[in-house]
Amino acid sequence: MRVRNKAWAPEELENNKHMIHDPEGCKGRWKEVFGNDKPIHVEIGCGKGRFVSLMALANPDINYVGIERQTTVIAIAARRITEEQENIFLTQVDVENLENYFEVGEIDRLYINFCDPWPKKAHAKRRLTHRNFLEMYKRVFGEKAEIFFKTDNRGLFEFSLEEMNENGWKFSNISLDLHKDECPWNIMTEYEEKFSSKGQPIYRLEARWEK
Numbered sequence: 642m643r644v645r646n647k648a649w650a651p652e653e654l655e656n657n658k659h660m661i662h663d664p665e666g667c668k669g670r671w672k673e674v675f676g677n678d679k680p681i682h683v684e685i686g687c688g689k690g691r692f693v694s695l696m697a698l699a700n701p702d703i704n705y706v707g708i709e710r711q712t713t714v715i716a717i718a719a720r721r722i723t724e725e726q727e728n729i730f731l732t733q734v735d736v737e738n739l740e741n742y743f744e745v746g747e748i749d750r751l752y753i754n755f756c757d758p759w760p761k762k763a764h765a766k767r768r769l770t771h772r773n774f775l776e777m778y779k780r781v782f783g784e785k786a787e788i789f790f791k792t793d794n795r796g797l798f799e800f801s802l803e804e805m806n807e808n809g810w811k812f813s814n815i816s817l818d819l820h821k822d823e824c825p826w827n828i829m830t831e832y833e834e835k836f837s838s839k840g841q842p843i844y845r846l847e848a849r850w851e852k
């Protein structure tokens with residue numbers, strides 16, 4: 642996501658009460674951080690936060706963590722969250738280090754929405770659905786894992802299906818044109834709004850793995 646740097650962003654991140662500045666310190670303590678026992682759903686690469694913040698509003702019985710590495714982008718996400726929302730935190734970190742921030746079994750669901758497709762074969766390992774990432778997600782989940790994935794990129798979708806299949810994940814609710822189906826429950830991300838308004842199909846799947 643390309644966004645021009647905003648001078649206000651670092652201060653916003655510093656002061657916004659929904660930002661977690663020490664995610665390593667939350668490892669194994671997220672239920673304490675949220676102050677309850679509700680399931681924890683994590684969006685990786687949450688961008689400007691439309692999806693994760695609206696999901697948190699729509700699902701008060703779920704706790705949400707949005708992960709994003711770009712300063713201005715996550716600052717925009719932080720601004721979106723209303724003062725009263727208690728079931729959402731954001732943290733500015735790299736997904737590569739997810740194991741440093743969550744204890745085994747602490748996450749109940751992972752959302753990957755419109756992650757960078759890295760179209761060159763030489764960059765395949767950077768795709769967030771590459772088998773190396775899938776292995777890491779499994780380690781964090783522990784016994785049971787659940788990923789909900791959306792993209793506008795057919796090549797990335799096919800790659801992800803193949804990677805997940807070879808990595809032992811089982812699929813359900815696969816859609817090759819999400820917006821053509823009735824899906825009143827669907828909450829759109831920023832990228833999804835952009836691509837679907839141009840008439841591009843949105844691909845979606847749910848993938849589950851058990852030890």
Ligand SMILES: C[S@@+](CC[C@H](N)C(=O)[O-])C[C@H]1O[C@@H](n2cnc3c(N)ncnc32)[C@H](O)[C@@H]1O
Nearest residue numbers: 642686687688709710735736754755830831832
């Ligand atoms: C293409 S954008 C999609 C944003 C949002 N999910 C949406 O659908 O509108 C991908 C986002 O993932 C973030 N991202 C990519 N790789 C990441 C990583 N390894 N760790 C954290 N964020 C990452 C990027 O900074 C970017 O904001």
